[in-house]
Structures are given as C-alpha cells and as structure tokens.
Amino acid sequence: MKRTNVAVWAVVALVVLYLAWAMIRPMLSALFFGAVVAYAFLPVHRRLSGKVGEFWSSILLASLLLISIVGVAIVAVMTLSDVLSSAYAYTTDVFEWLYSIGLPVSVETSIKNFQVQLLPLLQERLLSYTFSLPGYVIQSLVFLVFMQYLLVNSSEIRRYLRELIPTEERELAEDLVSGITKTLDALVRSWLLLNLFKGLVMTAGLIIFDVTDTGGAIVGGLLTVFFSFIPLFEGWMIWAIAAWVLVRDGFLLKGVLLAVYGFVLVSPLPDYTIRPRLVAKEARLDSTMVLLGMIGGAMAFGIKGIIAGPIIFNLLASLVREWKRLNRRRRSKG
Incomplete structure (x- = not known):
C-alpha cells in the first residue's frame, strides 16, 4: 500500500513538474533578464530601501524600467522597418566589399556559398522580428513582474539561501x-x-x-x-x-x-x-x-x-x- 502511494505521488509530482516547465519555458528569456537586471540594480534598491522601504523601492525601479521599455517599444514601432532594412543592406554591402578586394577564387566561392545560405536566413529572421511586438509586450510584463518580485524579496531570498548552507561548511x-x-x-x-x-x-x-x-x-x-x-x-x-x-x-x-x-x-x-x-x-x-x-x-x-x-x-x-x-x-x- 505504501509503495502504491509513493508511486502515485511520484507520478503526480512528475506531471506537476512537467506542466510547470511547459509554462515556464516560453518565459525563460524574460525570467533570465529579469534576474540579471534585478541583480544589477540591487545596490540602488538597497539604498532606496533605507528611505522608502523595500516595496516602494522595487515599485519605483520597476516603473522607471517600464518607462524605458515603453520608450523602446515606441522607437521600435517607428523605426523597425528602417532598422531591419539597414541591417540587411549593410550585410549585403559587406559581401560586395569582400568580392571587390580580389580574394582567391576558392575563398570567394566559399564566401558566396555562405552568402547564399545566410541572406535567406537573415530575411526570415528579420521578418519574424517584424511580427514579434505582441510577444515583446508579454515578455516585458513577465520581465518587470519577476524583477520587482526579486527586488522586494531580496533580503528573504538571501536569508533563505544562507540557511541552505550546512553550518560546518x-x-x-x-x-x-x-x-x-x-x-x-x-x-x-x-x-x-x-x-x-x-x-x-x-x-x-x-x-x-x-x-x-x-x-x-x-x-x-x-x-x-x-x-x-x-x-x-x-x-x-x-x-x-x-x-x-x-x-x-x-x-x-x-x-x-x-x-x-x-x-x-x-x-x-x-x-x-x-x-x-x-x-x-x-x-x-x-x-x-x-x-x-x-x-x-x-x-x-x-x-x-x-x-x-x-x-x-x-x-x-x-x-x-x-x-x-x-x-x-x-x-x-x-
């Protein structure tokens, strides 16, 4: 009976872990960058916390980043087409310059083969970025929420991690x-x-x-x-x-x-x-x-x-x- 219970709970745990991973996986980039930015702003957060408290310090920093993200989104909407066109044009110009300097035939052939493979891939990637703004908004929301969560709970997280270390080590x-x-x-x-x-x-x-x-x-x-x-x-x-x-x-x-x-x-x-x-x-x-x-x-x-x-x-x-x-x-x- 006990073995049956253990097996059932093991299956339940595996299913829950799988479902949790399936939900977290699309957000990994946002979570990663949220952790990196939270760490980068931790000294500022600690100084602000002494004046306004941890919660309002995290809200203030998250709000400043929100303004930055909105600004980036506005610039992206206004300039995305120009940026992508410029990136593609500059890549093409680099290849044309390489062909103009008189490289050995074998090297030039290898570069042409690389160009044939690269430019269609670049076009596909650039086109995908054109339609990625809705995803950018969602990822930005996850990024901000996770960053704010790490900042407001930074003291507790640090205490918890410290408690995990064995006393003798x-x-x-x-x-x-x-x-x-x-x-x-x-x-x-x-x-x-x-x-x-x-x-x-x-x-x-x-x-x-x-x-x-x-x-x-x-x-x-x-x-x-x-x-x-x-x-x-x-x-x-x-x-x-x-x-x-x-x-x-x-x-x-x-x-x-x-x-x-x-x-x-x-x-x-x-x-x-x-x-x-x-x-x-x-x-x-x-x-x-x-x-x-x-x-x-x-x-x-x-x-x-x-x-x-x-x-x-x-x-x-x-x-x-x-x-x-x-x-x-x-x-x-x-």
Missing part, C-alpha cells in the same frame, strides 16, 4: 560565494551595462554627426554593443569606420569630431576610466571565456545565450579559482 561556502559575487558584479555591472551604455552613446553620435539615418544609427549602436563583447574588436571599430566615411565624403571636421567623441565616450577611454571603478580589484574576467561563452551560449540558448554564456563560463572559472585558493589555504594551515 559555511566558511567555505561564504568564501566561494564572495569570489563568485565579485565576478558576477564585474560581468553584469561593468561588462553588460557599460557595453549597453556604449551602444546608446554610439547611436546618439551617429545621429548627431549625421552619418546615417535613425535606422542605420540604431544598427550601428547594436553592432557597437556586439563588438564590445568580443576581445580585440571592441566598440572603436564602429566609430572608426563612421569617421572614415565622413572624411572620405569630404566632411573632415565632422569626421575628426566623431573620432574624438567615440574615443572619449565609447572606446577605448571608458575601458580605462569607467570600467576599473566598477570592478573590484579581486575580480578577474577572462576574455577568452567571454568569447567562448558568447558563441557557446548563442548555440545552446539562442539570443539570451550571448549574455548568459559568458556569465556561466566566467562563474565556472571563478568557482575553480576560489576552490583552488581555499585548498591552498587549507594545506598551508595543515
């Missing part, structure tokens, strides 16, 4: 968590948020200096964010190309001013002035892990993997480093 676990937290701080605040800021600044610069239309400027900003995630490339590539285009077209002063603007506000100066202030001295980011994480994350999880992959890889590296450090410390004591 608490010192070890706290040291590991401390090292991982520093790495996560560096990844989210100095890597992710700073790169997004660079993209916004680059978009504004392309519009201010009249390099391209709004759609092209947004594409340039997105490319700045993308290249800022890749070691050696960084965001300077976009302002350098834009400045060269202006100089080539006879706008020497605009080109020089854009180069100064990009150097000071996009890359590389912010990497040496702003980024070190945001990263703890003990935190170390492996650029190879960032690149591999982007590639592997995108292959495994889609677009959210571009951000999730580097975080997972660097957290793994941080966990290994802290484990080795603690083992060395234990051996020295012994």
